[in-house]
Amino acid sequence: MANTAELTVDGKSYSFPTLEGTEHEKAFDISNLRDQTGYVTLDRGYKNTGATKSAITFLDGEQGILQYRGYSIEDLAAKASFLEVAYLLIYGELPTQEQFATFETSIRRHTLVNEDMRKIFDGFPVNAHPMGVLSSLVSAMSAFYPDLEGSKEDTTDQHIIRLLAKMPTIATWSYKRGLGHPMNYPKNNLDYIPNFLNMMFSLPVEDYKVDPVVAEALNVLLILHADHEQNCSTSTVRLVGSSQANIYSSISAGISALWGPLHGGANQEVIEMLEDIKADGGDVSKYVDMAKNAKTTGFRLFGFGHRVYKNFDPRARIIKKAADDVLSKLGVNDPVLEIAKGLEEAALHDDYFVSRKLYPNVDFYSGIIYRALGIPTNMFTVMFAIGRLPGWIAQWKEMREQKEPIGRPRQIYTGATLREFVPIEKR
Numbered sequence: 001m002a003n004t005a006e007l008t009v010d011g012k013s014y015s016f017p018t019l020e021g022t023e024h025e026k027a028f029d030i031s032n033l034r035d036q037t038g039y040v041t042l043d044r045g046y047k048n049t050g051a052t053k054s055a056i057t058f059l060d061g062e063q064g065i066l067q068y069r070g071y072s073i074e075d076l077a078a079k080a081s082f083l084e085v086a087y088l089l090i091y092g093e094l095p096t097q098e099q100f101a102t103f104e105t106s107i108r109r110h111t112l113v114n115e116d117m118r119k120i121f122d123g124f125p126v127n128a129h130p131m132g133v134l135s136s137l138v139s140a141m142s143a144f145y146p147d148l149e150g151s152k153e154d155t156t157d158q159h160i161i162r163l164l165a166k167m168p169t170i171a172t173w174s175y176k177r178g179l180g181h182p183m184n185y186p187k188n189n190l191d192y193i194p195n196f197l198n199m200m201f202s203l204p205v206e207d208y209k210v211d212p213v214v215a216e217a218l219n220v221l222l223i224l225h226a227d228h229e230q231n232c233s234t235s236t237v238r239l240v241g242s243s244q245a246n247i248y249s250s251i252s253a254g255i256s257a258l259w260g261p262l263h264g265g266a267n268q269e270v271i272e273m274l275e276d277i278k279a280d281g282g283d284v285s286k287y288v289d290m291a292k293n294a295k296t297t298g299f300r301l302f303g304f305g306h307r308v309y310k311n312f313d314p315r316a317r318i319i320k321k322a323a324d325d326v327l328s329k330l331g332v333n334d335p336v337l338e339i340a341k342g343l344e345e346a347a348l349h350d351d352y353f354v355s356r357k358l359y360p361n362v363d364f365y366s367g368i369i370y371r372a373l374g375i376p377t378n379m380f381t382v383m384f385a386i387g388r389l390p391g392w393i394a395q396w397k398e399m400r401e402q403k404e405p406i407g408r409p410r411q412i413y414t415g416a417t418l419r420e421f422v423p424i425e426k427r
């Protein structure tokens, strides 16, 4: 018989069903809590709240396990292509060769972005942060596809293809304009990642050949970022989408959420922090001490700590090894890699970090690889967004297919109680 949870409040007892996921995580089902008891729950930051049932990604923070649709992140990072993983996340199974060919060809054919989008882009200041620009332009895409009526599932696949195809193209615009270089059009004879690299780095004045080491490193990074269950940006996508807002608006909101320094924006913060440590003489212990006194210094070690991982972040393990491999294959000697390792070493032996279970997360080493690939710091979070896109799409689609009700949390009101209005001349 299924377990039940008993709650006694105001002298009355209530019973609530429990449920168990396929990986044995357990939950109390409190869907009827308020109706039955008159109480709501308070869970700031949703540290204990399951917002949905989902069959996309499983992670176990204690064991350091991450799986997409049942496949381990280690396996996927070593063996799959980013678009295969995108298909897996969105449609639930690894594609057959035929399914993959159709999916990939559709994406190839949609990489071109409407020229009028360029006019919108031209209105941004040259030094606008690429994340703000990306979020705005993805939202603007909704204006170019008027068939996007949220409830019409028949056009969803088309929008999914458009998003996957066009977002990398748009992403490269900020980079090119920042340099004063002409923007490149996509070349559809190239695969997904080489096409992106070509738009980023080729110039009309010389030949550009995609380095397979760079393409492979990017493939791994994008796979590692592709989904992470109900994190802040994904929850944002699902919440916005739950009002039946269209997929472009929902994903645009997710991009904005990702930009924050406690979430995807941490990858930019990490490199800036490592640069500061280098400029300050490379004394990592000074920064570890500052982070230990976060309450007074306001300083946190960016790239450290995670809401769910309390042992290690499996993505960070893969990325740390990849950082060593990629830098040595490319012959790059980046002094901040040594500073990062020194910082990790110091923190992992410090009781403050050990007792709070703070370990390097996915953002700690990823920036060092991006930098070695030639990607500038202000584009790091954009790279995260390109990686996370299939996850956001998959979660949005699942939310729609499960016909989830509009997301609408409760609150505990702590403001003034009813009082009489005083006209302005009497105040």
Ligand code: CMC
Pocket (backbone or CB within 6 Å): 045, 231, 261, 262, 263, 264, 265, 266, 291, 292, 294, 299, 300, 301, 302, 303, 304, 305, 306, 307, 308, 356, 358, 361, 362, 363
């Ligand atoms: N440096 C120093 N102290 C930290 C850090 C850190 N990076 N992270 C957490 N702590 C301390 C925090 O001060 C608190 O201490 P105390 O119990 O004494 O008050 C304790 O550890 C628990 O922290 P929390 O803020 O309650 O934990 P959380 O689950 O709410 O926050 C986090 C998770 C990722 C926001 C946080 O660890 C953090 O701010 N890390 C730095 C930013 C970062 O790297 N973010 C990327 C996360 S992974 C990728 C992604 O999501 O995009």
